Amino acid sequence: MTTTPDHPAAGPGRTAARYALVAVLTAACWFAWLGWDTQYRTDPVTGDVTGPYEAWQVVGCVVSLVAVAVLAVRALGGRRAVATVAVTFTAAWVATQAPRDESGLWLVGASLVLLGTAVGAGVVALVARARRRRTAGPSAPTRR
DSSP: OOOOSSOTTOOHHHHHHHHHHHHHHHHHHHHHHTTTOOOOEEOTTTOOEEOSOOHHHHHHHHHHHHHHHHHHHHHHOHHHHHHHHHHHHHHHHHHHHGGGOSSSOHHHHHHHHHHHHHHHHHHHHHHHHHHHHHHHOTTOOOOO
16 A cells, blocks of 8 residues: 555545645646637737736645645645645646647746756745654654
């Protein structure tokens, strides 16, 4: 059987369900907040082009992704959570961006999304671990 942080006797089906839930929620963060917006906006006065995302969309995506990462750390453990969130978010990004890319640079963007998401989820995992240690007391076992 597979061992997960809070459920040492969780079977393979429960573990797979946890991974699936984290993956679906992570992909939903991309598609709900950013994946649908493809329009750039041009300021008529200055001619500056902005977009395709508005600040509120990015903030909403980040806040949602932090919540998913916290849930993932609890369900899967730190390293597994970081890997699952980063790979799934990047895959969702690739699914919408690669088909539209005419420059061939989508792979560079995917690498940056993967790196940024992994770093962000890693920070969330470290904070969650530190909080868990602090609230559990000094005799709590360390989980990785």
